[in-house]
Amino acid sequence: xxxxxxxxxxxxxxxxxxxxxxxxxxxxxxxxxxxxxxxxxxxxxxxxxxxxxxxxxxxxxxxxxxxxxxxxxxxxxxxxxxxxxxxxxxxxxxxxxxxxxxxxxxxxxxxxxxxxxxxxxxxxxxxxxxxxxxxxxxxxxxxxxxxxxxxxxxxxxxxxxxxxxxxxxxxxxxxxxxxxxxxxxxxxxxxxxxxxxxxxxxxxxxxxxxxxxxxxxxxxxxxxxxxxxxxxxxxxxxxxxxxxxxxxxxxxxxxxxxxxxxxxxxxxxxxxxxxxxxxxxxxxxxxxxxxxxxxxxxxxxxxxxxxxxxxxxxxxxxxxxxxxxxxxxxxxxxxxxxxxxxxxxxxxxxxxxxxxxxxxxxxxxxxxxxxxxxxxxxxxxxxxxxxxxxxx
Numbered sequence: 001x002x003x004x005x006x007x008x009x010x011x012x013x014x015x016x017x018x019x020x021x022x023x024x025x026x027x028x029x030x031x032x033x034x035x036x037x038x039x040x041x042x043x044x045x046x047x048x049x050x051x052x053x054x055x056x057x058x059x060x061x062x063x064x065x066x067x068x069x070x071x072x073x074x075x076x077x078x079x080x081x082x083x084x085x086x087x088x089x090x091x092x093x094x095x096x097x098x099x100x101x102x103x104x105x106x107x108x109x110x111x112x113x114x115x116x117x118x119x120x121x122x123x124x125x126x127x128x129x130x131x132x133x134x135x136x137x138x139x140x141x142x143x144x145x146x147x148x149x150x151x152x153x154x155x156x157x158x159x160x161x162x163x164x165x166x167x168x169x170x171x172x173x174x175x176x177x178x179x180x181x182x183x184x185x186x187x188x189x190x191x192x193x194x195x196x197x198x199x200x201x202x203x204x205x206x207x208x209x210x211x212x213x214x215x216x217x218x219x220x221x222x223x224x225x226x227x228x229x230x231x232x233x234x235x236x237x238x239x240x241x242x243x244x245x246x247x248x249x250x251x252x253x254x255x256x257x258x259x260x261x262x263x264x265x266x267x268x269x270x271x272x273x274x275x276x277x278x279x280x281x282x283x284x285x286x287x288x289x290x291x292x293x294x295x296x297x298x299x300x301x302x303x304x305x306x307x308x309x310x311x312x313x314x315x316x317x318x319x320x321x322x323x324x325x326x327x328x329x330x331x332x333x334x335x336x337x338x339x340x341x342x343x344x345x346x347x348x349x350x351x352x353x354x355x356x357x358x359x360x361x362x363x364x365x366x367x368x369x370x371x372x373x374x375x376x377x378x379x380x381x382x383x384x385x386x387x388x389x390x391x392x
Contacts, residue, residue, distance in 0.1 A: 103143065144157050339357040
């Protein structure tokens with residue numbers, strides 16, 4: 001219940017902020033009064049309501065009656081009517097119940113996510129190369145295309161494979177091992193494979209075209225999942241670090257989020273990692289005590305693309321390796337505290353070693369490890385290269 005209250009508070013705060021940024025010219029004031037505000041460079045409700053009536057009289061050079069009338073109108077539009085906490089909670093619960101989830105098939109993670117990957121928002125998978133991101137993406141693609149009787153969504157999947165890591169052979173292997181009853185039936189493999197549309201843009205402009213193509217596909221097919229693997233690769237491939245890249249990233253993120261919200265389907269995006277700078281390590285001293293002990297050859301990494309991107313995703317799942325053991329961390333969720341679950345990768349895909357996990361605190365929530373990662377996945381005792389046969 002506490003998780004729901006926190007999420008409600010966040011949504012209400014963001015909604016109030018958006019109302020405060022509403023433009024005065026759109027609030028139904030007389031044209032003459034709206035022009036007076038514009039001439040004094042007072043354009044938003046926040047700017048107008050932060051001044052007293054006497055300050056506005058002096059600044060706008062109008063009478064008290066005109067100022068009072070304008071402020072009353074601006075307040076009425078910008079300040080939403082109050083709602084009780086009970087009403088907000090009921091709205092949130094209703095939204096969650098009707099929003100839906102795509103189960104990951106990982107019991108402990110699904111329980112922490114209150115059902116699985118949520119519809120209508122962005123879910124990020126971030127981690128070093130070879131850790132299992134693409135493995136999880138392929139498993140989710142299978143689950144979205146499976147019939148509902150097998151826990152799937154019985155729909156189509158659009159998979160944007162930026163780095164050409166998608167393997168239909170590996171995906172079928174996961175399906176055969178995970179769902180032998182259905183995948184051993186005649187024609188099922190072809191049907192499931194036919195439900196997954198793979199796009200491979202090689203430039204940012206091609207990626208933009210792919211997004212436009214997705215918008216059309218949503219009208220033509222019962223699409224139940226969109227996967228972008230990976231967003232960092234396409235952004236870093238065309239542009240260097242700087243404001244131009246951030247602006248382009250912002251436009252694409254806004255477009256992707258609007259697709260998720262309007263179509264009410266889950267969108268899963270993979271992200272790469274980068275080294276953590278000394279300044280970043282000491283920037284948030286309230287989270288945990290910093291240490292400069294780098295013994296054990298443990299590399300501390302953070303998610304690529306920066307803080308603005310991090311705020312755009314609703315769910316962040318971190319895949320990492322510590323002392324030779326892989327973990328999947330629920331690092332960001334509006335409904336759950338941070339948890340870490342140990343996992344392995346087998347011929348059936350990702351499998352949790354336990355379903356209860358470990359709750360995380362402090363800097364361990366966002367820090368990403370790749371210590372003792374051997375790049376080898378064992379399938380029933382047979383070794384094969386993670387990088388060669390089973391891309392992340």
